[in-house]
Amino acid sequence: MPSAVDIRNVSKSFGRGAYAVEVLKSVSVEIAHKEFFTLLGPSGCGKTTLLRLIAGFEAAQKGQILIDGVEMSSLPPFQRPVNTVFQSYSLFPHLTVAQNVAFGLEGTGASRSEVKRRVGEALEMVRMGDFECRKPSELSGGQQQRVALARALAPRPKVLLLDEPLSALDLKLRKQMQIELKQLQEEAGITFVFVTHDQEEALTLSDRVAVMHQGRILQLDDPRTIYEHPSHRFVADFIGDINFLEGRVDTRGVIALKCGAVLADSRAGATHGDISVAIRPERAKRVPTGQGNVDGTLIQSVYLGTGLLHQLRLPCGSVFLLREAAAEAAPLPAHGGTVGIELPAAAISVFAS
Amino acid sequence: MISRENIRRVTLLSPSLTMLFVMIGLPLAILAWISLLQRGVTSGVDWSAPLGLDNYIRLLWEEDFDGTIFFHTRYLEVVLRSVLLAAGTTFFCIIVGVPAALWMASLPKRGRDVIVLLITIPFWTSLLVRNYAWLIILRDDGSVNWVVNALIPGDDVGLLYTNTAVFIGLVYSFLPFMILPIYAVFEKFDWSLLEAAYDLGAGRARAFRKVMLPIAMPGITAGAMLVFIPCLGAFITPALLGGGKTLMIGNLIQLQFGPSRNWPFGASISIVLLALMMLFLMGLALWKNRRSQ
Amino acid sequence: MNLRRMPFTREIGWLVLAFLYLPVFILVLYSFNGNRTATVWTEFSVKWYARTFHNPSIQVAAWNSIILAITASFGSTVLALLAAMAARHFFKGRSAVEATLNAPLILPEIVIAVATLILVVSVGVELGLMSMIPAHVAFCIPFAYLPIRARIQGMDAGMEEAAMDLYCNRFSTFRRVTLPLLWPGVLAGFTLAFVTSLDLFLVSFFLAGPGSTTLPVYIYSAIKAGISPEINAISTIMLVVSIALVMVSFAFGRMRR
Numbered sequence: 063m064p065s066a067v068d069i070r071n072v073s074k075s076f077g078r079g080a081y082a083v084e085v086l087k088s089v090s091v092e093i094a095h096k097e098f099f100t101l102l103g104p105s106g107c108g109k110t111t112l113l114r115l116i117a118g119f120e121a122a123q124k125g126q127i128l129i130d131g132v133e134m135s136s137l138p139p140f141q142r143p144v145n146t147v148f149q150s151y152s153l154f155p156h157l158t159v160a161q162n163v164a165f166g167l168e169g170t171g172a173s174r175s176e177v178k179r180r181v182g183e184a185l186e187m188v189r190m191g192d193f194e195c196r197k198p199s200e201l202s203g204g205q206q207q208r209v210a211l212a213r214a215l216a217p218r219p220k221v222l223l224l225d226e227p228l229s230a231l232d233l234k235l236r237k238q239m240q241i242e243l244k245q246l247q248e249e250a251g252i253t254f255v256f257v258t259h260d261q262e263e264a265l266t267l268s269d270r271v272a273v274m275h276q277g278r279i280l281q282l283d284d285p286r287t288i289y290e291h292p293s294h295r296f297v298a299d300f301i302g303d304i305n306f307l308e309g310r311v312d313t314r315g316v317i318a319l320k321c322g323a324v325l326a327d328s329r330a331g332a333t334h335g336d337i338s339v340a341i342r343p344e345r346a347k348r349v350p351t352g353q354g355n356v357d358g359t360l361i362q363s364v365y366l367g368t369g370l371l372h373q374l375r376l377p378c379g380s381v382f383l384l385r386e387a388a389a390e391a392a393p394l395p396a397h398g399g400t401v402g403i404e405l406p407a408a409a410i411s412v413f414a415s
Numbered sequence: 416m417i418s419r420e421n422i423r424r425v426t427l428l429s430p431s432l433t434m435l436f437v438m439i440g441l442p443l444a445i446l447a448w449i450s451l452l453q454r455g456v457t458s459g460v461d462w463s464a465p466l467g468l469d470n471y472i473r474l475l476w477e478e479d480f481d482g483t484i485f486f487h488t489r490y491l492e493v494v495l496r497s498v499l500l501a502a503g504t505t506f507f508c509i510i511v512g513v514p515a516a517l518w519m520a521s522l523p524k525r526g527r528d529v530i531v532l533l534i535t536i537p538f539w540t541s542l543l544v545r546n547y548a549w550l551i552i553l554r555d556d557g558s559v560n561w562v563v564n565a566l567i568p569g570d571d572v573g574l575l576y577t578n579t580a581v582f583i584g585l586v587y588s589f590l591p592f593m594i595l596p597i598y599a600v601f602e603k604f605d606w607s608l609l610e611a612a613y614d615l616g617a618g619r620a621r622a623f624r625k626v627m628l629p630i631a632m633p634g635i636t637a638g639a640m641l642v643f644i645p646c647l648g649a650f651i652t653p654a655l656l657g658g659g660k661t662l663m664i665g666n667l668i669q670l671q672f673g674p675s676r677n678w679p680f681g682a683s684i685s686i687v688l689l690a691l692m693m694l695f696l697m698g699l700a701l702w703k704n705r706r707s708q
Numbered sequence: 709m710n711l712r713r714m715p716f717t718r719e720i721g722w723l724v725l726a727f728l729y730l731p732v733f734i735l736v737l738y739s740f741n742g743n744r745t746a747t748v749w750t751e752f753s754v755k756w757y758a759r760t761f762h763n764p765s766i767q768v769a770a771w772n773s774i775i776l777a778i779t780a781s782f783g784s785t786v787l788a789l790l791a792a793m794a795a796r797h798f799f800k801g802r803s804a805v806e807a808t809l810n811a812p813l814i815l816p817e818i819v820i821a822v823a824t825l826i827l828v829v830s831v832g833v834e835l836g837l838m839s840m841i842p843a844h845v846a847f848c849i850p851f852a853y854l855p856i857r858a859r860i861q862g863m864d865a866g867m868e869e870a871a872m873d874l875y876c877n878r879f880s881t882f883r884r885v886t887l888p889l890l891w892p893g894v895l896a897g898f899t900l901a902f903v904t905s906l907d908l909f910l911v912s913f914f915l916a917g918p919g920s921t922t923l924p925v926y927i928y929s930a931i932k933a934g935i936s937p938e939i940n941a942i943s944t945i946m947l948v949v950s951i952a953l954v955m956v957s958f959a960f961g962r963m964r965r
Contacts, residue, residue, distance in 0.1 A: 117869075117873060118872075119869055119872075119873075138872065138877070138878075139869070139872040139873050140871075140872045140873070140874075140875045140876055140877050140881075141875075144873075145873055145874065146869075146870070146873045148866050148869070148870060150864065150866055152864065152866035152867055152869065152870035153870075154867060154870070154871075154885060154888075154889075155889070156888045156889060165871070165874045165876075165884075166873075166874030166875055169874060169875030169876060169880075170875065213874070214873075214874075217874065217875070423794070424794045424799065425794075426794075427790045427791065427793050427794035428790070428791055428794045428795070428805060430786075430787050430790055430791075431787035431788065431790060431791040431809060431849055431853075432791075432805070432808060432809075434787055434842070434845060434846050434849065435808055435809065435811060435812075435846055435849060437842070437846075438824060438827075438842050438843055438845070438846030438847075439811055439812060439815070439820060439823070439824075439846055441827060442820075442823030442824050442826060442827040443815075443819075443823050445823065445826050445827055445830060446819070446822070446823040446826055449826060458829075459826075459829070460826075460830075511720060511724060514714065514716060514717040514720040514721070515717070515720050515721045515724045517714055517717045518713075518714075518717035518718050518720065518721035519721065521713050521714075521717070530721075530725070532955075532958060533725060533728070533729075534724075534725075534728070535954070535958075536951055536954055537728050539900070539903050539904075539907075539950055539951075539953075539954040540732075540907070540946075540947055540950040540951060540954075541906075541907040541909070541924060541943075541946050541947070541950060542907065542909070543907070543909050543924050543927060543928060544735070544927070544943040544946055544947055545731070545732065547735070547927070547931060547939065547943055548731035548732055548734065548735040548943075549731055550931070550935070551731075551734065551735060551738060551935070551940070552731055552734055554935075587727070587728070587731070590724065590727075590728070591728070594724070619714060619715065623714060627714075644814060644816070645816065645817075647816070648816025648817065648818050648819065650817070650818045650910060651909065651910075651928075654928075655931065665816070665818045668818050668819070668822060669818065669822075672822045672825060672914065678822075678826065681822060682822070682826070685818070685819045685822060685823070688816060688818075688819060689815075689816075689819060692816070
């Protein structure tokens with residue numbers, strides 16, 4: 063069975079001649095059926111362009127895009143079996159909620175009663191059944207968001223494209239919509255391609271995440287691997303808090319950090335020369351002074367509710383973040399006191415610098 | 416490169432551009448051509464006449480019965496009068512327009528919309544009818560005379576058919592063209608700038624001169640363009656309020672195409688009018704350029 | 709104290725409004741004066757209106773004006789709508805195209821009028837409505853274009869993408885989404901073009917043949933023949949029609965996006 067979306071060596075530039083900017087550099091990715099797939103990256107990384115290429119709003123200069131095994135490149139957007147939830151929702155202001163949702167169905171040749179039934183279904187699905195006769199301008203942001211979802215889902219596309227659909231909502235509503243979105247995807251059984259710059263959102267929702275940077279996919283994995291085993295320094299840095307420690311690794315795989323610690327490379331000499339070691343604040347452990355890999359001076363401790371975040375000054379001068387659960391925390395020294403830091407071998411990632 | 420987008424654009428634009436070319440561009444080209452011909456015996460134009468600048472020379476020099484050529488100011492006076500009336504009208508409109516626009520911008524939102532509508536309406540009502548209203552008022556048995564006579568008993572004011580009447584009519588016709596662009600600038604004005612000026616110790620006069628006026632400048636130049644150009648080519652106002660004594664360029668052109676039936680000469684005056692207009696626009700652009708440096 | 713208010717601006721503002729509306733008001737007042745002279749108010753009367761309505765030459769002129777205004781505003785609105793669709797996004801030469809579209813706004817009306825007269829005569833077309841219609845259409849294009857352009861510039865391009873995403877081809881996207889969203893601008897443009905054509909004097913003055921006199925041309929000739937109360941009445945009617953249409957156009961322009 064072919065993949066839901068198959069992107070093969072797609073390149074795209076904007077502008078001409080000397081002013082051309084290459085926003086996608088030979089990107090290839092296969093998205094499976096019923097997968098919640100996320101394109102994650104900072105603004106300008108090419109994620110929205112890739113989404114618009116799948117939708118058909120832009121044309122690629124090179125490469126192919128197949129949906130369910132059918133080549134799409136020459137088809138206009140209205141002949142592609144995909145629908146989009148737009149960032150600004152793009153609800154038609156001159157039509158009611160029901161008319162908006164019916165818009166795509168009417169083009170499929172469904173009978174009037176069929177359209178009516180499916181509009182009802184789609185609105186029920188997003189719990190907007192009571193708003194059929196309202197105009198979009200009479201809805202709140204969250205309600206508009208639901209209608210946009212219903213409108214895109216109603217024609218039962220093979221793939222649903224979502225362009226930062228939650229970015230206009232406030233934090234609380236966003237959290238709630240994230241949960242609903244995930245449920246909706248499982249209920250509808252449709253492939254979702256989701257674009258976001260919010261790493262937390264990407265990790266919570268997705269089956270797989272593609273982290274993009276400067277027109278390339280740097281890493282394509284499930285959220286846990288992305289978080290715990292970033293393949294690039296950029297990925298490690300972009301997702302969550304992380305400490306970088308500079309140092310050198312020799313041919314035997316022994317790492318000497320600038321701050322004084324000596325570690326064993328978990329990948330045993332895959333690289334040698336200048337490297338950086340990365341570790342998440344919650345994976346480092348606070349131990350009594352002198353018992354860890356390195357000692358640090360306490361600059362500040364912040365209570366986060368779920369835990370404590372310590373800022374420590376390392377001997378080389380750089381600042382190290384360490385997080386621990388509040389309940390388990392041993393008594394702290396006074397500010398300016400020293401604590402030991404343990405860097406477990408399983409928790410570190412090593413990148414060539 | 417001929418892309419689909421370009422084909423679509425050309426297809427959509429060609430009807431309107433063709434219409435404008437045929438009904439405006441082509442006629443202007445023929446007008447320029449005719450200005451180099453001579454009047455015909457039976458019709459307005461002798462199409463077979465040799466090309467020459469005679470019509471333009473006629474504007475300033477005349478041939479006497481005995482063949483001597485002498486300089487005359489008959490048409491120069493008309494041009495000069497038109498330019499002065501247009502300049503005077505523009506200047507007066509600026510003096511009145513800036514405070515009026517300022518007042519409009521300082522109004523609360525709801526009242527402001529009504530006033531903007533009231534200033535806009537004259538723009539869309541017949542110029543002919545509005546000038547006719549002044550004809551009634553300025554007549555010797557009209558309201559102005561009646562009011563003036565009630566205050567100072569004596570002779571009739573005799574305003575109608577004078578330069579003053581034309582001036583009043585022109586201001587009346589084109590004042591909204593000055594107020595609206597200046598208002599458009601003030602509407603977007605960040606009033607905290609004015610407060611900052613007061614805060615820094617500027618009085619009202621200085622705040623106005625140093626802050627408001629420079630910011631209003633783009634509106635004033637736009638307004639000056641919108642007032643000066645139609646004033647220069649005005650026809651209805653001088654025709655109704657100026658009578659025979661106060662001829663402007665527009666009336667001169669109409670005369671050549673109407674009663675005098677000298678189309679080539681009329682065409683040459685039209686070209687002179689367009690040239691004056693261009694000169695004004697270029698001067699304005701140059702001045703704006705100099706200011707912005 | 710309102711710090712925003714500069715001294716004397718309010719007084720000048722009200723004077724401007726009085727200056728703009730008093731003459732028109734006096735004209736309207738005189739149109740209801742029973743007396744033939746302008747100075748002496750005798751009694752309220754609508755007899756000049758009655759006479760106006762029964763004057764056959766005014767009837768003909770009114771018909772010509774209406775026919776001309778309808779055809780000219782329809783023609784210019786269609787052309788302007790197409791042009792606005794094309795000039796929506798930036799392209800090389802857009803400012804030149806827009807300057808051309810707006811040329812009738814900046815060129816002196818007298819020059820356009822005589823130039824069109826020359827064209828019509830040199831091509832050999834008879835003077836009259838048939839030559840006046842295209843001249844009016846061309847002249848009205850910018851008046852229809854500007855409100856449509858304002859609307860189209862404020863339109864979210866995402867709307868059309870959304871329609872295409874929901875299986876509308878280019879044509880049905882235009883019919884079902886673009887046109888309904890532009891409609892207030894189109895109506896505003898249509899009414900403004902209508903008013904412009906209705907009040908257009910010089911072009912009609914030069915191009916009118918026998919029997920194709922319009923209302924402004926009739927009024928001008930009547931004024932030149934001597935002031936009469938009928939002119940006040942017909943002028944008042946023209947004012948009222950124009951003002952009513954402009955209000956309608958304003959209402960369209962303010963319709964929700």
